[in-house]
Each structure stands twice: as C-alpha cells, then as structure tokens.
Amino acid sequence: MYRYFGTTADMGVVAEGETLEEAFREAARALMDLMVDIDTVEKRIERKIIVKSEDLYSLLYDFLTELLIIRDSEGIVFSDFQIRIEREGDGYRLECIAYGEELDREKHRPKEEVKAITYHKMEIEKKNGKYVIKYIVDI
Numbered sequence: 661m662y663r664y665f666g667t668t669a670d671m672g673v674v675a676e677g678e679t680l681e682e683a684f685r686e687a688a689r690a691l692m693d694l695m696v697d698i699d700t701v702e703k704r705i706e707r708k709i710i711v712k713s714e715d716l717y718s719l720l721y722d723f724l725t726e727l728l729i730i731r732d733s734e735g736i737v738f739s740d741f742q743i744r745i746e747r748e749g750d751g752y753r754l755e756c757i758a759y760g761e762e763l764d765r766e767k768h769r770p771k772e773e774v775k776a777i778t779y780h781k782m783e784i785e786k787k788n789g790k791y792v793i794k795y796i797v798d799i
Contacts, residue, residue, distance in 0.1 A: 662690035671772065672781070675793040681743040683784075683791035684720065684754070688741045691724055691777075692760075694797065695731065696768040701739035703759035714751040716784050720795065723754055724777045735763045772799045 662675040673690045677683035692698050709726055713719040730736050738760030745754050763770075776798045783794040 662686045662693075664690070664694075670778070670780075670796045671774075671799050672794065672796045676790050678790060680716075680784075680791050681745055683793045684723065684743050684745065685741045687720065687793045687795065688724065688727060688738070688743075688756075688758075691727060691774065691797065692738050694772050694799075695774055696737050696763065696770055698737075698739040700768050701737050702761050703740065704761040705736060705759070707736065707738070707758045707760070709754075709756040709758055711754045711756075712748060712751060713754075716752060717779065717782055719745070719752045719754055720782065720784060720793065721777050721779060723756070724795070727758070728774060728777070730758075731763070736760055737763050737768060774799055 664671055664673055675683050675686035675690050677686050711722045711726060713722050738758040740759045742757045745752060774797045778796045778798055780796050785792055
C-alpha cells in the first residue's frame with residue numbers, strides 16, 4: 661500500500677509493508693506511479709539492480725535514484741519489483757529484479773516529471789508490526 665502527501669513544490673510518499681522488502685517495493689511502485697500509470701506497464705523487461713549503501717536511508721535513496729537514472733537514460737519504466745535486502749559488513753545490500761517496459765507516452769500516460777529523490781524528512785520505521793517509509797521527491 662502507498663499514498664501521497666503534498667509539500668511545497670515537491671511530493672511526499674508514504675509506503676508500507678509487512679516486511680522491509682515489501683515497504684521498499686511499495687516505495688518503488690509509488691515512485692513509478694507518480695511518473696506513469698503503472699497499471700499500463702507490462703512486464704516485458706527484467707532488470708537486475710544491485711545497490712550497496714552504509715545505512716537504510718542511503719539504500720532507499722540510492723535504489724530510487726537508480727530507478728530514475730534508468731528511466732532517464734534508457735527510457736524504461738517499471739511496474740513491479742522483487743526485492744531482497746541483507747546486511748553486508750557495516751552496511752546493506754539490496755538486490756532487485758525490476759519488471760517493466762520501454763516508455764510509450766500514449767500507452768503509459770505520463771504524469772509528473774520526478775527530478776530527484778531527497779533525504780528531506782525521510783523516515784524508515786517499524787510501526788504496529790509494519791514497516792513505514794516516507795520520502796519526498798523533487799518534481
């Protein structure tokens with residue numbers, strides 16, 4: 661599950677999941693759904709994404725930023741994600757298989773142009789047995 665909250669010139673996202681991986685998945689789906697109608701994105705391409713970071717906040721930032729880079733440089737949008745997060749040394753490692761296809765402006769109906777992910781007001785916490793992620797994007 662995910663939902664949005666408004667901020668000045670930005671958009672906030674709240675993503676929830678039973679596990680940390682599920683919350684990261686919902687955070688990624690929310691990011692993509694801000695940019696295109698993800699219900700129209702078919703699983704024609706599988707992309708393996710590996711991110712290593714020193715903490716969970718950096719891991720989230722780096723993962724979401726990587727999705728923006730792929731969209732901008734290769735024109736690929738995603739609709740679903742299989743994610744595994746593990747401790748690695750002093751940090752974390754995220755492995756993801758992202759499913760999507762090349763952007764088709766007629767089919768996918770572009771929405772907002774997301775410029776960047778921010779650390780501003782970023783939160784990752786466990787509440788009432790669920791993981792809750794909050795982050796803000798610059799649009």
